[in-house]
Amino acid sequence: MKFIKKSYYYFFYKIYRSIEYTSELSGGKFLTFYKAGLVMLALEAWIFFSLLAYYKIYTKISIQLLISMPIVYIPAIIIYVFNYFTLDYKDNWRQFNAEFANYSKRKNRIGGWIVFGIILLIVSNLIFSFYLMSQIDWSQYR
Helix, strand or coil, X not given: CHHHHHHHHHHHHHHHHHHHHHHHHCCCCCCHHHHHHHHHHHHHHHHHHHHHHHHHHHXXXXXCCCCCXXXXXXXXXXXXXXXXXXXXXXXXXXXXXXXXXXXXXXXXXXHHHHHHHHHHHHHHHHHXXXXXXXXXXXXXXX
């Protein structure tokens, strides 16, 4: 469990550092923590959307999703609360960021490639799930 927690914070750290770096290049780093948090929320939401798309493909049930439906707002609330308690509450991320900043350059470079690979996997998985949904003729299913 500790490994998963530390991995999550490292994932956030690499996103935070990359946003901090690109913000410096483009004229100023402000609200970096919130930008990184937004990226984390987006990636988690994309994972949820992928799972939902695969569910629709597997069951062949065509459903319209609205924000007022429990299948949408309950996971959204869970994701938001999870991020709040892991990142915002008591600023736990700061101590982990300080720890990860002390890692060797080689270790951080390898970790950066792993994080980039995971992000690429999440995005490509979402695109692939939407592609598979587009291949189904939904007119014959309810």
